[in-house]
Amino acid sequence: MNLSKISDFDPEVDDVDTYILRIKHFLRANRVGEDLKVSTLITIFGTKAVSTLIDLFSPDDLDSKTCDEIIEKFKSHYKPAKLTVGERNKFYTRIQQPNETISDYIVVIKHLASNCNFRLFLTDALRDRLISGVADQELRQKLISEELTFQQACEQARKFEEAEKQKFSFGQTSAAVPNVNAMNKTKIKKNQVQRSVSREAQYSCTRSIPELKRKPLIGDKVSLTTYQGEPLDVLGKIKVNVQDQGNMFQLPLVIVKGAKSLAFALIGRNWLEVLKLDWNKIFDINVIAGNRPENDLDIQKLKKKYAKVFSPQIGEIKGKEVNLHLKPNTMPKFCKARPLPYAIRPTLVDKELDVLEKAVIIARVPYSDWATPIVVVRKSSNAI
Numbered sequence: 001m002n003l004s005k006i007s008d009f010d011p012e013v014d015d016v017d018t019y020i021l022r023i024k025h026f027l028r029a030n031r032v033g034e035d036l037k038v039s040t041l042i043t044i045f046g047t048k049a050v051s052t053l054i055d056l057f058s059p060d061d062l063d064s065k066t067c068d069e070i071i072e073k074f075k076s077h078y079k080p081a082k083l084t085v086g087e088r089n090k091f092y093t094r095i096q097q098p099n100e101t102i103s104d105y106i107v108v109i110k111h112l113a114s115n116c117n118f119r120l121f122l123t124d125a126l127r128d129r130l131i132s133g134v135a136d137q138e139l140r141q142k143l144i145s146e147e148l149t150f151q152q153a154c155e156q157a158r159k160f161e162e163a164e165k166q167k168f169s170f171g172q173t174s175a176a177v178p179n180v181n182a183m184n185k186t187k188i189k190k191n192q193v194q195r196s197v198s199r200e201a202q203y204s205c206t207r208s209i210p211e212l213k214r215k216p217l218i219g220d221k222v223s224l225t226t227y228q229g230e231p232l233d234v235l236g237k238i239k240v241n242v243q244d245q246g247n248m249f250q251l252p253l254v255i256v257k258g259a260k261s262l263a264f265a266l267i268g269r270n271w272l273e274v275l276k277l278d279w280n281k282i283f284d285i286n287v288i289a290g291n292r293p294e295n296d297l298d299i300q301k302l303k304k305k306y307a308k309v310f311s312p313q314i315g316e317i318k319g320k321e322v323n324l325h326l327k328p329n330t331m332p333k334f335c336k337a338r339p340l341p342y343a344i345r346p347t348l349v350d351k352e353l354d355v356l357e358k359a360v361i362i363a364r365v366p367y368s369d370w371a372t373p374i375v376v377v378r379k380s381s382n383a384i
Contacts, residue, residue: 008046009078016079020071027067037067045074052077087115091125095133098241098248102157106130123150130157135250136164136239137270164218217255224256224266229325233257244275314359332369340376348384349376 006026009019023044032040042050042062054062056073065073091112096105109129118125127150131143139160143153217236224232235255242249251274254266303310340349356362376384 006044008044009049011049011078016075020075023071034067038063038065038070041067041070049074082115084115084117087112087117091116091129094129095247096135096250098135098250100135102134102154102161105133106154106157109133126150127153130154135241135248136160137249137251137274222254224254235263242271242275249274314361316360334369334371335373338373338375344376344378344384348378348382352384 006019006022023041026044027037027040030040045053050062053070053074056077057065062070091109094109094112096102100108109126113122113126113129116125127148130150130153131140134140134143134157139157142160143156146156148156217238219236222234222237224234226232233256235257237252237254239250239252242251251271252268254268256264256266258264308315353362357364378384
């Protein structure tokens with residue numbers, strides 16, 4: 001059986017290992033004898049590759065070499081040995097790209113691992129890279145929670161990806177997510193909103209991100225409440241691609257219903273686990289003092305305009321009521337006052353209580369079912 005000729009080798013296009021594999025099978029399929037293998041190789045390689053081989057074997061004659069020697073020289077020239085450290089760095093930093101399927105990602109990391117010399121550790125390294133590199137945070141948590149082999153991790157990842165695709169084919173509706181919220185009446189760039197959302201302890205959103213267009217919502221059974229215990233109407237969640245410091249991640253946004261036709265997008269702590277924010281830099285405040293007199297004038301205007309904000313007195317929250325929720329069948333408890341030294345009671349304690357009463361922080365009552373004593377600590381400055 002005579003098969004058609006293999007195309008000339010092109011180092012810019014052809015993979016060396018794949019090309020050598022094709023040559024070996026070509027020789028086997030055509031039943032080429034040992035005496036004709038060198039001639040067949042020279043015919044297959046093409047003019048440029050043969051010229052290079054002649055120079056590599058010089059001053060020896062190319063015809064004097066065996067088939068295996070020619071293939072070995074060909075491979076060492078066009079695919080020199082790579083440094084293991086560099087190849088492993090490529091392997092360990094490769095993550096799933098946007099729109100890259102799980103199957104495609106598995107093929108890529110397998111190819112990268114082939115140059116890493118992992119030996120017996122190969123399957124464990126592939127499993128760890130697969131779990132660490134998948135873009136979907138929920139899938140990563142699912143894979144980490146079990147002790148899996150590489151094959152099992154591949155199978156579960158593919159099933160998860162397929163299940164995510166199927167969610168959109170079972171009557172999932174697309175909900176319009178308008179501007180999530182606006183802080184003040186500032187001008188906003190196109191497709192850019194500034195939002196600040198009050199939330200349950202695990203979800204919040206205070207950052208500038210692109211406005212969400214029509215996105216298909218995924219059903220979510222998560223139950224959220226505000227800090228005051230009010231339930232939130234969760235519409236579902238969407239998964240968005242997030243780029244941070246050159247890395248791409250796929251993270252969930254929880255969408256809740258707001259007033260009128262508004263909806264709010266909430267970011268969870270799972271975002272912070274991935275983005276690794278520099279909290280020291282975020283909470284660092286740098287004050288630049290200017291030498292211009294108008295700077296002091298501007299500051300005085302601000303203090304006058306917002307006098308209550310800059311007042312040394314304790315402020316008051318208006319329009320909100322605070323409710324204390326007690327456990328059922330809770331019995332009131334009244335604790336006696338702690339004994340105080342007479343020397344500090346009229347001069348320090350009573351004086352401080354008067355200050356708190358005038359500031360409407362405390363109030364006198366004739367009777368109470370509940371009471372707890374104050375703890376007076378005298379400071380080195382003789383204050384309490």
